[in-house]
Amino acid sequence: MNDLIQQVKDIDDEIISLHNKVDECKIIKRDIIRKIWMTCKHNWVDNSEKYYGDISGKLCSKCNLYSNKNLYF
Ligand SMILES: [Zn+2]
Numbered sequence: 001m002n003d004l005i006q007q008v009k010d011i012d013d014e015i016i017s018l019h020n021k022v023d024e025c026k027i028i029k030r031d032i033i034r035k036i037w038m039t040c041k042h043n044w045v046d047n048s049e050k051y052y053g054d055i056s057g058k059l060c061s062k063c064n065l066y067s068n069k070n071l072y073f
Contacts, residue, residue, distance in 0.1 A: 036063050037065050043060055043062055045061050
């Protein structure tokens with residue numbers, strides 16, 4: 001029984017650790033995307049997957065980012 005309780009605690013620790021890792025990756029990804037947004041010589045094209053109410057504007061055919069800078073900064 002004690003062993004099972006310990007197993008749950010170990011898994012909880014693992015989950016917390018993975019959550020932290022995911023957060024870290026999101027921040028790193030955000031910074032890279034910002035760098036891409038700033039350096040790409042964008043070629044804006046209409047977003048074919050644009051749906052009603054979408055204010056994201058156009059997509060860049062090179063970096064696939066939206067023209068709406070506010071989405072990333
Ligand atoms: Zn671009």
